[in-house]
Amino acid sequence: MTAAVEVENLTVRFGSVTALEDVSFTLKEGGFLAVLGPNGAGKSTLLKTLTGLIEPTQGSVRIAGNDARRRDSLAVSYVPQLKTIDRQFPALALELVVSGLLRRWPWRISKDDEVRATAAMKSAGVADVARTPIEHLSGGQLQRVYLARGMVRNPRLLILDEPASGIDTTGEGEFYHLLEHYQHDHPNATIVMITHDWSVARHHASDVLLLNRRVVGFGNPDAILKDELLRDAYGHRGHKHTMQVGS
């Protein structure tokens, strides 16, 4: 099977600060990678190098065999954190989803684009809010609209930055089921997601990357979510959470 993501000896520095050091891993097509680590571990930096937003200082990042900065941008979709989204921007939910198709903001929406966007919104369970301004959506609805925006062009790689932050527990569970459905319908699609929730990683991910600027562990959840590795990544704080992981 082809590698969806190949990261080799990746180092990212911002001035004198090293955000990532010598990170290497390979994710197979169709995989679901949960990226875990404490605050400041370089998780968001890793995601931004995958999307081509940050250039590696050293090493390489390849998406489906191509350099991340020269990859087919339609093949990769990025779903940002809810807290970074500007809800004051005047936009209907449908327009936001269509922007994912066009890669620009729509002046008007063609019938074809509306059909595709509506189908993606239906998959994400938010077709009923298509004509609702985004400022009137709940956090859970907005996150699903962003997921629909990410899915609308059927990307081969879906990158999510803490997608469940700001959503209640019920909404969170439904959100991860939507991701599973997407992979069920698109077996070659690969998902990379930052999460702070170890139980999510255990129940939904095929692979876990435990990060603390360097790779602390990479592999299947059962092999990685272990007491000693979590303590390596999180320090003493990790020990308390380990009990939850094991339960």
Place this chain on the structure above:
Amino acid sequence: MVEAFQYGFMQRALAAGIIIAAISSYLGVFVVQRRMGFLGNGLAHSAFGGVALAILLQSHIPALDPLWIAAPFTIAVALAIQWVQQRTRLASDTAIGILFSLAMAAGIIFLSKTTRYSSDAMTYLFGSILTVGVRDVVMSIIVLALFAAALPLWGRWAYATMDGELARADAVPVERDNYILTAVLAVVIVMAMKIVGIVLIAAFMIIPAATGRLLTNRFSAMTITSVIAGIASVVIGLPLSVQLDIPSGALIIVLQSAAFFCALVARR
């Protein structure tokens, strides 16, 4: 009120006013949604430095139009602001504050070296649309043509306004587009100096866009509403200012503000 338009000076004022109001209000939606209001003010004050330099040079080249100096001067400051923002971790208002203060300081030094600044500089500080000449109208039309070439960028500018990081992740050349947007803003601000004056230019950009935001929930509709509000304020404000013997630029801003507060009430 309509009879006023039979005079040549009013026709010129109206033509230039409509063109600059339309472009300013169009760009204003990006300024408002990107929370760049201070940039508008900063560029307007930077333009003062360019005008002052032109007034100084006029003692050697009497036929020199201040706009020919003010435009490149303001564009240079605008690009420098954008460059400092991208190269440093300084907040945008800090970069704007440093460079517009520098431009203003240079303007004050230029004016100190000339003897004819008081009346000429005042024209640009407070605007004088009724002194708009044929050359100004031609310049406005040229700017309109250049601006028309940038119309296809609306979708990319709007996308980056919505979320710059998403746009970058989708391979939109956000940094290059920002330089273009800032340069276009600088040109329009220089052109608007004669109409509303340096002191009120930022309001000329921001108020119609803010009105559009209050009345609509879509960025495209906000853009259209803003342009209509900007043009209407000039079409109504110009003849009214002649009839009431009030400075045109100031009355245009008062009318735009009245529309904004009406929209505010209507929204509630």
